[in-house]
Amino acid sequence: xxxxxxxxxxxxxxxxxxxxxxxxxxxxxxxxxxxxxxxxxxxxxxxxxxxxxxxxxxxxxxxxxxxxxxxxxxxxxxxxxxxxxxxxxxxxxxxxxxxxxxxxxxxxxxxxxxxxxxxxxxxxxxxxxxxxxxxxxxxxxxxxxxxxxxxxxxxxxxxxxxxxxxxxxxxxxxxxxxxxxxxxxxxxxxxxxxxxxxxxxxxxxxxxxxxxxxxxxxxxxxxxxxxxxxxxxxxxxxxxx
Amino acid sequence: xxxxxxxxxxxxxxxxxxxxxxxxxxxxxxxxxxxxxxxxxxxxxxxxxxxxxxxxxxxxxxxxxxxxxxxxxxxxxxxxxxxxxxxxxxxxxxxxxxxxxxxxxxxxxxxxxxxxxxxxxxxxxxxxxxxxxxxxxxxxxxxxxxxxxxxxxxxxxxxxxxxxxxxxxxxxxxxxxxxxxxxxxxxxxxxxxxxx
Numbered sequence: 351x352x353x354x355x356x357x358x359x360x361x362x363x364x365x366x367x368x369x370x371x372x373x374x375x376x377x378x379x380x381x382x383x384x385x386x387x388x389x390x391x392x393x394x395x396x397x398x399x400x401x402x403x404x405x406x407x408x409x410x411x412x413x414x415x416x417x418x419x420x421x422x423x424x425x426x427x428x429x430x431x432x433x434x435x436x437x438x439x440x441x442x443x444x445x446x447x448x449x450x451x452x453x454x455x456x457x458x459x460x461x462x463x464x465x466x467x468x469x470x471x472x473x474x475x476x477x478x479x480x481x482x483x484x485x486x487x488x489x490x491x492x493x494x495x496x497x498x499x500x501x502x503x504x505x506x507x508x509x510x511x512x513x514x515x516x517x518x519x520x521x522x523x524x525x526x527x528x529x530x531x532x533x534x535x536x537x538x539x540x541x542x543x544x545x546x547x548x549x550x551x552x553x554x555x556x557x558x559x560x561x562x563x564x565x566x567x568x569x570x571x572x573x574x575x576x577x578x579x580x581x582x583x584x585x586x587x588x589x590x591x
Numbered sequence: 592x593x594x595x596x597x598x599x600x601x602x603x604x605x606x607x608x609x610x611x612x613x614x615x616x617x618x619x620x621x622x623x624x625x626x627x628x629x630x631x632x633x634x635x636x637x638x639x640x641x642x643x644x645x646x647x648x649x650x651x652x653x654x655x656x657x658x659x660x661x662x663x664x665x666x667x668x669x670x671x672x673x674x675x676x677x678x679x680x681x682x683x684x685x686x687x688x689x690x691x692x693x694x695x696x697x698x699x700x701x702x703x704x705x706x707x708x709x710x711x712x713x714x715x716x717x718x719x720x721x722x723x724x725x726x727x728x729x730x731x732x733x734x735x736x737x738x739x740x741x742x743x744x745x746x747x748x749x750x751x752x753x754x755x756x757x758x759x760x761x762x763x764x765x766x767x768x769x770x771x772x773x774x775x776x777x778x779x780x781x782x783x784x785x786x787x
Contacts, residue, residue, distance in 0.1 A: 363786045368595045370721035379719025382639040383776045389786040392744045396701055397712060397727075400662035401652060402678035407621065409614065442592035453607050461605040465646055479607040515603060523652050523712055524787075528723065529600035547721055548598050556597055580594040 358586045359439070361394060361524040370547040376508070377543045394524065401523040405449045412480040414492035416452075419475045426476035428457030428495025431573035433559065437488045437518060439583040444488025448581075451517040452492065453479040459498030459510075468500050493572070499538050511538030511545065518579060525581035533575075534558045556580075599723070602716035606648055608682070615681035617651065617693040623674030625694045627656020631762050632728070633690035634773040636683045636715065643687030644776060647717035651679045651691060658697030658709070666702060692767065695730060708739035715774060724784045728772050731755045741785070750783045 372384045392398075402408070418425055437445045455461050456478055460470040476495065484490045497512045511532055518527040532545055539545050548554045559575035618625040632651075636644040654660045655672040662668060662677075681689045698706040708729055715724040727741050745751040753775075762769020775782045 364596060364599070364722070369598050370600065372721055374721070377719065379638075379717070380721070381719075382642065383644065383717060383719040385724070385781055385784050386777050387750075387781055387783065389784050390744050392741045392785045395699075395707055395740060396660065396664060397652075397654070397699055397707060397710065397741075400660045400664045402676070403662045405678065408676045408678065409610075438594065440592075440594050440596060442594055451610055453605065453610070455605075461607075463605040463607065465604050479610060481610070515600075515606070517602075526650065526714060526723070527597065527599065528602055528716060529597060530603070544601065544721070553595065553598050556595075557600075579597045582596045584593075 359522075359583045360586045361399070361522065361582050362584070364582070367550055368553045370544070371549065374543050374547045377547070378504075398523050401521060401526065402519055404447070405519050406481075406483060409449075409481060411449075411482055414480070414482040414490075416476070416478060416480060416492060416494040419477050424475045426456065426473050426495050428473075428476075428497075429573060430493070430495055430570075431575060432491065432493050433514070433575050433577065434489065434491040435577040435579065437484050437490065437520070437579045437581060439581055441583075441585050444484075444486070445520055445581060446484055446486045446488055448484040448488070448521075449481055449519040450484065450490055451479075451481045452494075452514055454494065454514040455497040455500055455512075457495055457498050459500030467503050470498070470500065496533070496573070499536075508541060508543060509538050511536045511542050516579070518581065520581040520583070522583065525583060527579070527581055529557070529579075531577050532558050534561060599721060601718060601721050602648055604646060604718050606682075606716075611648065611680050611682045615679055615689075615691045617653075617676065617679040617691060618674070620674050620676040625655065625675040626672050627694040627697070629767045630693060630695055631690055631764060631767055631769040632693055632711070632756060632772060633688065633762050633769060634771045635687040636689065636717075636774040636776065637687055637778070639777045641778065643683070643685065644717055645683055645685040645687055647683045647687075647689075647715060649681050649683070649689055649691075649774075650714045650716075651693065651711050653677055653693065653696045653711040654699040656694045656697050658699040658706070660699060666700065690762070708742060710739070710741070713772075713774075715776070717776075723787060724776070725787050726774075726782055726784045727754060729755050730770065731757050744785070745783050750781075753780060753782055
């Protein structure tokens with residue numbers, strides 16, 4: 351992108367039909383935290399169309415291997431897996447150099463977090479968090495262990511299915527993106543308030559990892575999952591005069 | 592191609608502190624110190640009933656003290672303050688309190704030469720929010736407040752007033768002046784939020 355040029359990209363407001371409900375029955379905080387007043391329409395200026403640039407210069411990036419707490423250290427407990435995918439815009443154009451943050455529970459369903467009161471063990475060989483970048487084709491890849499499910503300890507009780515949280519820094523403030531991705535075929539998916547908070551079945555499918563063929567090698571055999579992400583942003587259609 | 596954007600999700604309760612800590616000071620970057628007036632930008636996040644919203648995550652995106660964004664789209668990108676990155680992140684404690692150290696932003700310049708009022712973009716993430724909430728913070732003692740294209744979208748004068756951070760000596764610390772911006776997610780004196 352040349353300095354001082356506006357990319358010919360338009361950011362349309364999210365289509366609510368492809369997104370999660372804001373108010374979810376049984377998810378009590380959604381009723382005390384979502385604004386009661388309608389959200390206000392605004393123009394997008396340089397301020398909203400720009401965004402954190404080269405964030406890896408500001409924060410620490412890791413090698414994308416979360417299967418041990420330190421490089422070459424003892425392996426974390428759990429099913430070892432590779433997770434990969436592509437980050438694109440709505441036209442399918444790759445987003446290179448996007449910073450991705452992930453965080454997840456360990457195999458017992460426990461996070462390293464002051465607010466986690468679940469009586470499950472910490473795995474000393476697992477931190478479950480870190481940052482890495484997409485390559486020139488918008489691809490990312492990391493290695494981790496499968497997270498466990500865990501009970502939600504507040505208000506209405508339910509068990510969260512295994513999932514991994516993603517935070518993505520796209521090229522613009524408009525596509526600072528957060529989500530969580532689930533595993534296919536998990537019984538707890540059926541009752542999860544957040545997974546089912548996305549009413550559109552097609553959109554819900556895009557919250558699942560897709561299993562991929564396992565490459566068998568002599569040294570290491572890992573489960574393989576893929577998940578592509580589509581950030582907002584679309585080439586502007588020339589106006590027909 | 593016409594792909595549908597991925598569904599957004601809540602940040603949940605367990606965003607690692609390690610990914611937040613050290614991110615709330617925007618005045619240092621690559622060993623340099625940001626130019627301009629350093630300020631504390633802080634306050635409380637509350638929800639319905641004025642109940643503190645603990646464990647929420649806030650992010651800022653703003654131009655430097657001269658109004659330049661560290662982004663190639665900004666025509667003045669090459670002149671951006673080498674000590675200023677422009678993005679920061681903080682979390683709220685159990686009382687809902689948060690604090691950033693940053694600089695008073697300058698008036699950024701659009702490609703057509705018009706200027707925005709000095710402002711900071713804010714996003715709020717928390718349990719219960721399946722989508723981020725976005726708003727813009729303005730500064731009361733800055734000029735040209737009435738001409739801002741985003742501020743002008745807020746019709747109700749009382750609501751518009753709530754988008755201004757106000758000078759608050761109670762937030763002063765180590766010789767750096769404090770500005771208060773309370774975020775009311777829902778309830779009386781609710782903060783105006785924009786369509787994302």
